[in-house]
Amino acid sequence: REPSLPPGPPTIPLLGNMLDFPKSRVHLKFTEWARQYGDLFSLKIGNSTIVVVSSAKMLRECMDSRGATMSDRPHVYVAELVNGGLDMPWSHYGPTWRNLRRASHDMLTKSACDKHLPIQRAEATQLMADFLDTPDRFYTHIFRYSASVILSVVFGVHCASFEGSFIEEFHKSQRNWDNLLRPGASPPVEVFPILKYIPRRYAPWKDKCDLVRQGQTAVWRGLLTECIERMNNGKRNEAFLEYVIDHKEKYNLDETLIGYLGFALIEAGVDTTSIFLQFFVQLMSLHPDVRQRAQKEIDDVVGSNRTPTMDDLEHLPFVKAIINEVNRYRPFAPTGVPHASTADEHVGQYVVPKGATVFMNMWGIFRDEEVFENPEEFNPDRYMKSKFGTKPGADTTGFREDIIFGSGRRICPGMHLASNSIALNVMNLLWAFDFNHAKDPLNGQPIPIDPNAFSDGIVLSPEPFKCDIRPRSQAKAELIRKELTDAKSVFEQFEPAKSKV
Numbered sequence: 001r002e003p004s005l006p007p008g009p010p011t012i013p014l015l016g017n018m019l020d021f022p023k024s025r026v027h028l029k030f031t032e033w034a035r036q037y038g039d040l041f042s043l044k045i046g047n048s049t050i051v052v053v054s055s056a057k058m059l060r061e062c063m064d065s066r067g068a069t070m071s072d073r074p075h076v077y078v079a080e081l082v083n084g085g086l087d088m089p090w091s092h093y094g095p096t097w098r099n100l101r102r103a104s105h106d107m108l109t110k111s112a113c114d115k116h117l118p119i120q121r122a123e124a125t126q127l128m129a130d131f132l133d134t135p136d137r138f139y140t141h142i143f144r145y146s147a148s149v150i151l152s153v154v155f156g157v158h159c160a161s162f163e164g165s166f167i168e169e170f171h172k173s174q175r176n177w178d179n180l181l182r183p184g185a186s187p188p189v190e191v192f193p194i195l196k197y198i199p200r201r202y203a204p205w206k207d208k209c210d211l212v213r214q215g216q217t218a219v220w221r222g223l224l225t226e227c228i229e230r231m232n233n234g235k236r237n238e239a240f241l242e243y244v245i246d247h248k249e250k251y252n253l254d255e256t257l258i259g260y261l262g263f264a265l266i267e268a269g270v271d272t273t274s275i276f277l278q279f280f281v282q283l284m285s286l287h288p289d290v291r292q293r294a295q296k297e298i299d300d301v302v303g304s305n306r307t308p309t310m311d312d313l314e315h316l317p318f319v320k321a322i323i324n325e326v327n328r329y330r331p332f333a334p335t336g337v338p339h340a341s342t343a344d345e346h347v348g349q350y351v352v353p354k355g356a357t358v359f360m361n362m363w364g365i366f367r368d369e370e371v372f373e374n375p376e377e378f379n380p381d382r383y384m385k386s387k388f389g390t391k392p393g394a395d396t397t398g399f400r401e402d403i404i405f406g407s408g409r410r411i412c413p414g415m416h417l418a419s420n421s422i423a424l425n426v427m428n429l430l431w432a433f434d435f436n437h438a439k440d441p442l443n444g445q446p447i448p449i450d451p452n453a454f455s456d457g458i459v460l461s462p463e464p465f466k467c468d469i470r471p472r473s474q475a476k477a478e479l480i481r482k483e484l485t486d487a488k489s490v491f492e493q494f495e496p497a498k499s500k501v
């Protein structure tokens, strides 16, 4: 390790820390190292450098305030084979990313997203109705909701069901993509570039890359073609992509890039929103005391004769505290989405060198005992006592309300759409349903839910679990069904999704 680098675990010649690098649960090891080496530590993997930021204060100093040099993405060879750098979350910091980013920013402003609240509300009503009809399929209902909202808003397409639909195909294709990105699924080409040249017959991962690329291209090409046809037939429905197509010169985007822009929003927006809602259902089933307290708050503000609206949120501090605590307790990307530096940056006494991969260790930030009381405990009440859920006297420098959405120039452009989705559904689901452990039909005993069973990788998502979801009253169930009938007029403004792309 070069002496100017932040400290870190001891290295061995040539390989550096490669043998110590965890194959799973990377966030746990990063957090252990952060406690040992500090809130800015480094690892060497061969010649390359990884820097890990593990406090909000350091996040501000090292990343938020250095947007111009900390906004690249690391080279990931399989991603280059799959999307050639045209897919925004993977794009390198440069003109293509800038054009995509500018368009997404203009499309997804708070006021633009608020205009799309009617379709978000209609979709959220369908989610409640789906929970009434087939509660056991809550996992796919949530995925359908998240996908259909983004498809409607971005491409102008509504997808009424998961099974047998385009959304099911997209789900499968994304799981193939996740598998390809898992550690060990492809050789470490980034460290040993020679591995790129392994002939195809010995490198099945190259064929898998082709398959994922073909699947993703089919998704955006199909949706874009439909959008253009609709525009040509005079049937516009205010989809965001219509606006970008109209202004493609302004953003310097050709058809392929416009397709990738739409795809990036589905790719980055669907799993994230779904995962939040799945964890929410899990945590409400595990913590009936928290659920009941939130339900009492909602009942006092909303009552039983109407469903919640976005205007209710400001009167529901405990519901907001639950949202914050789900994000703290189960951050969707526990080591952040890595950035890369494009210049040597002096941070305190250390240098973060040009080309380093920089991780935001959200797990470590949210599990810091100096900052959070009993951080391992799911306790929304902490956010009732302080804005950031921190304990009295803790240093809150660098904390911000949108910290879960990333950092600097790469901060999530979909955060307003995501926040509306999360708030609407959390309010609705607490208003409408009780969540409990499912019972084993053979012995009537509660089926345990393991809160620590989650998938590995850059994204944390709960392993499938069972729970019991029931409407809180017949009257509420009837109101949901009536609102779904009313929502049909909103859905009709969108094109029905095809079963295949």
Ligand code: HEM
Residues within 6 Å of the ligand: 088, 089, 090, 091, 101, 104, 150, 264, 265, 266, 268, 269, 270, 272, 273, 276, 332, 333, 336, 337, 338, 339, 404, 405, 406, 407, 408, 409, 410, 411, 412, 413, 414, 415, 417, 418, 422
């Ligand atoms: C709970 C929901 C969501 C969470 C927690 C979330 C979080 C994040 C995070 C942490 C990043 C990486 C930021 C960074 O590199 O510093 C990100 C990037 C991104 N998100 Fe989200 N996101 C959510 C929903 C959405 C939605 C709904 C959309 C689209 C409508 C979206 C679109 C994107 C895109 C396109 C990027 C890549 C930005 C870039 O690389 O420049 N996200 N998101």
